Amino acid sequence: MYVAVKGGEKAISAAHAWLDETRRGDTGLPELSVAQIEQQMALAVDRVMAEGSCHDRFLAALAIKQAKGDLIEAAFLLRAYRTTLPRFGASAPLETSRMRLRRRISATYKDLPGGQVLGPTFDYTHRLLDFALAAEGRDAPATPEAPTDMTDVPRVTEILAREGLMQREALSESEPGDLTREPLSFPASRAVRLQNLARGDEGFLLALGYSTQRGYGNAHPFVGEIRVGHIGVEITPPELGFAIDIGDIGITECQMVNQFKGSRTEPAQFTRGYGLVFGHGERRAMSMALVDRGLRARELGEEADAPAQQEEFVLYHSDNIEATGFVEHLKLPHYVDFQSELENLRTIRRAAEAELREAAE
Amino acid sequence: MTQIETPSPHAARQHWMATLARASAEDLAERLATLPPFPEPETLRAPETGLVMVRGRAGGDGEAFNLGEMTVTRCALRLGAHIGHAYIAGRDHAKARLAALLDAALQDSALHQTCMQAVVEPLAAAQQAAHAAEARKAAATRVDFFTMATMR
Numbered sequence: 471m472y473v474a475v476k477g478g479e480k481a482i483s484a485a486h487a488w489l490d491e492t493r494r495g496d497t498g499l500p501e502l503s504v505a506q507i508e509q510q511m512a513l514a515v516d517r518v519m520a521e522g523s524c525h526d527r528f529l530a531a532l533a534i535k536q537a538k539g540d541l542i543e544a545a546f547l548l549r550a551y552r553t554t555l556p557r558f559g560a561s562a563p564l565e566t567s568r569m570r571l572r573r574r575i576s577a578t579y580k581d582l583p584g585g586q587v588l589g590p591t592f593d594y595t596h597r598l599l600d601f602a603l604a605a606e607g608r609d610a611p612a613t614p615e616a617p618t619d620m621t622d623v624p625r626v627t628e629i630l631a632r633e634g635l636m637q638r639e640a641l642s643e644s645e646p647g648d649l650t651r652e653p654l655s656f657p658a659s660r661a662v663r664l665q666n667l668a669r670g671d672e673g674f675l676l677a678l679g680y681s682t683q684r685g686y687g688n689a690h691p692f693v694g695e696i697r698v699g700h701i702g703v704e705i706t707p708p709e710l711g712f713a714i715d716i717g718d719i720g721i722t723e724c725q726m727v728n729q730f731k732g733s734r735t736e737p738a739q740f741t742r743g744y745g746l747v748f749g750h751g752e753r754r755a756m757s758m759a760l761v762d763r764g765l766r767a768r769e770l771g772e773e774a775d776a777p778a779q780q781e782e783f784v785l786y787h788s789d790n791i792e793a794t795g796f797v798e799h800l801k802l803p804h805y806v807d808f809q810s811e812l813e814n815l816r817t818i819r820r821a822a823e824a825e826l827r828e829a830a831e
Numbered sequence: 832m833t834q835i836e837t838p839s840p841h842a843a844r845q846h847w848m849a850t851l852a853r854a855s856a857e858d859l860a861e862r863l864a865t866l867p868p869f870p871e872p873e874t875l876r877a878p879e880t881g882l883v884m885v886r887g888r889a890g891g892d893g894e895a896f897n898l899g900e901m902t903v904t905r906c907a908l909r910l911g912a913h914i915g916h917a918y919i920a921g922r923d924h925a926k927a928r929l930a931a932l933l934d935a936a937l938q939d940s941a942l943h944q945t946c947m948q949a950v951v952e953p954l955a956a957a958q959q960a961a962h963a964a965e966a967r968k969a970a971a972t973r974v975d976f977f978t979m980a981t982m983r
Contacts, residue, residue, distance in 0.1 A: 525885065525901035526921065556881040558903055558918070563886040563895040570962060572969050580976060588972040615967035625891060639893025646886065646896045660889050661896035668887075668898050702849065703901065705883055707918055712841040715849035716883070716903055717920030725891060746887045748899055 493538050507531040516720070516749025517541055521790060522548030523650075523669040525719050525748050542671075542790050549791050562704040562713060566697060566723050566746070567625055573698040576626050578727060584623030589698055626694040627725050627742055636740045637730065656782055663765050663785060667758045668747055670788030676753060678778040679760030687764045687776035691743065694727040698750050720749045726759035733771050741770060847937050847947070848930075850955045852919045856926035858957075862950040863929065869910060869942075872932055876907035878924035910935035 494501065508515055508531035518530040522545040529548055537543035573589025576582055588594075602608060630636035646661035654662070667675060682689040702715040724745035732738035743763025745755035764778035777783060787793065839845060851859065882900040889896055906917045906927035915935025917927045933950060936942040 520899070523899040524882070525899060528922070529902065552882060552900060555902070556879075557900075558881040558883050558905065560884040560897070561886050563888045564898070566887070566891050570965070572965065573972075586974040587969050588974065589969055590972075613968045614971040615964070616971040616973070618963070618966040618970035627890065628892070639888070639890035642894040644894075646894065648884065648897050650884075650897075650900075661894060664887070664889055664896040665898070668896075703883065703885055703920065705903075705918060707905070707916065709907070710916060712839065712845070714845055714918060715852060716918045717852040719885065719901060719920065723891065742890045744890045746891075746898055 493536075502535060504528060504531045504535055507534050513750060514539075514541060516747075516751050517672060517754070518544045518548060519748045520751055520754060521545035521669055521671065522552070524548050524552045542794050546791050546794065559705055559707070562706070564701050564703070564721065564746075566701065566721070567623075569697060569699045569701040569721065569723075570718075571623060571697060571699040572750075574623060574695065575693070576695045577693040578626060578695075579629070582624075582626065582629070625725065627727070630694075630727070630740055634737075634739070636727070637736070637742070639742070654785055657768070658781055658785055660762075660766070660769075663781070664744065664746070664758075664762060666785045666788055667745075667761055670758070670761075671790035671793070672751070672754045672757065674788050674790070675757035675761055678764070678784060679757035682760050682764050682776065682778045687767070687778045688772075689743075689760060689763060690729050691760060691763065692727045693756065694725040694742075695723075696725075696752055696755065697723045698752065722747050722749065722751050722755040724752070724755035724759040726756070726763055728763050730770060741766065844934075844937070846955070847951045848917075848934060850951050850958065851917070851930040851933055853958050854926075854930075854954045856923050856929060858954060859926060859929040859933065859950070862954065863933070865949050866945060869932065869936060872908040872910045872915070872935065874907075875909055875914065876905065878904055878906040878927040880904045880922045880924070906931040908932055908935055911939060913938040 508527050511531070511534065514534055515527055515530045518533055518541055519525050519527070521542070522530060522533070524530075526548075529551060530544065533544035533547040533551075534541065536547060571587060571589075573591060574584060574587045576586065580586070627636050631638055640660075646665070647659050649662060649665050654666070658666070681687065683691070698721075700718040700720050702718055704713045704715050706713045722745075726743035726745070727740050728743055730736075730739055730741040741763065743759040743761075743766070745758035745760075745762065747755045747758065761778050761784060764776065765781055765784060767774040767779040768781075772779075774780065854862075881903060883903045884900050885898045886895045887898040888894065901920060902922050904917075904919055904922055904924060904927040906924070908915045908928070908931045910932065913935040915931040915933065915938070917930035917934060919927050919930055933946060937946050937951070
């Protein structure tokens with residue numbers, strides 16, 4: 471039986487009007503501008519760009535405003551918007567060794583060329599609520615400056631690779647798979663896995679990465695290097711025929727160094743887990759790197775029995791837009807589905823009761 | 832700043848296009864206003880916003896993968912004998928039009944020098960200064976390790 475249900479338009483429109491009012495909040499307070507969100511909620515903007523898989527600070531800030539600060543809803547809005555735009559092409563792969571660094575740290579070498587540059591970090595803050603921030607109109611103190619010589623900042627992985635202690639990455643000039651064009655299929659290439667993780671839910675990646683540290687996957691990772699900064703994006707438009715730089719984006723990169731026992735063909739050496747994300751997102755880049763290494767288990771001939779090593783499980787559940795769509799669709803009317811379930815249950819109960827009566831007679 | 836390998840036969844144009852791409856529409860308009868007005872350009876492709884898929888490399892130096900998209904606006908204009916192109920990060924149509932106009936003007940030998948002096952060079956200098964200031968802030972957060980033994 472199918473019963474079309476109409477109605478509810480008035481209720482929906484009233485609900486949305488109330489949503490608009492609650493978004494604005496107390497009208498006695500000044501309204502937040504998109505520019506304020508973009509500037510002062512910068513890490514929320516970064517997360518929405520990463521999970522929305524679209525780098526545009528203004529759009530991400532607008533989405534946060536519209537979503538009342540619900541960052542998954544905001545990422546959803548950004549993903550929906552991107553589907554309205556044509557694709558002009560793909561960039562040249564970012565050469566992150568040339569990024570303009572704000573921060574660069576290594577947990578494996580204390581005295582490495584380029585040094586440990588902390589940048590604007592929460593690390594080493596005391597995590598005490600700062601009530602001074604509650605008083606508005608306070609200007610941030612001037613940031614100290616020092617003479618700079620950030621010319622030679624080699625990759626930690628390259629230092630190890632030159633000694634033969636770090637597995638080199640496979641090189642391939644083939645077109646990488648693109649999740650926005652073709653659905654996932656298994657086994658997934660490393661390129662597709664990295665794309666999936668780069669836009670995956672931060673909480674999901676964090677929990678999976680954490681699980682590899684706690685013994686589900688036998689990882690023993692070190693942060694070889696974290697880099698945070700800006701980089702120019704380069705494309706080659708066909709009408710020009712040469713590469714042009716179209717402007718900067720913010721990125722965070724994490725190189726996780728992991729042990730590898732070696733195999734019949736390869737000596738014992740370190741292997742990499744790699745994280746690269748839009749904006750300033752160290753937790754996200756580190757988690758991505760841990761999970762990337764977990765997903766390399768099969769390729770490296772390791773047992774793959776932990777959750778973070780199971781490609782289908784990880785890649786099918788990392789996307790919070792898909793996940794929220796499927797979980798939240800349960801809120802939508804399922805009246806007819808449920809009627810049939812109810813009917814089914816009643817039939818079972820009637821049959822069971824009839825059997826009981828027969829047995830008693 | 833840029834990833835472009837030099838020398839390239841297009842190095843000069845790549846430099847000004849990269850500089851224009853990083854300037855704001857306001858900056859470009861302000862700089863242009865200091866020049867005698869150009870003839871009205873012919874619009875070949877009105878400003879149009881789309882996406883570019885940004886790629887990274889596995890492990891930083893391995894095979895390419897798709898990191899995510901970014902918004903990009905492009906525009907093409909004809910100014911006299913020259914076609915100016917702009918591809919700029921973001922969705923600012925006014926900026927794309929100004930950048931394409933300047934790209935055309937900069938290819939014109941009669942206009943090149945004045946456009947470089949009035950627009951590109953000051954913008955490039957301001958961008959360099961901003962990058963240098965950021966690098967100095969980063970340098971101030973570099974850790975100078977010392978051992979406790981030296982404190983005795």
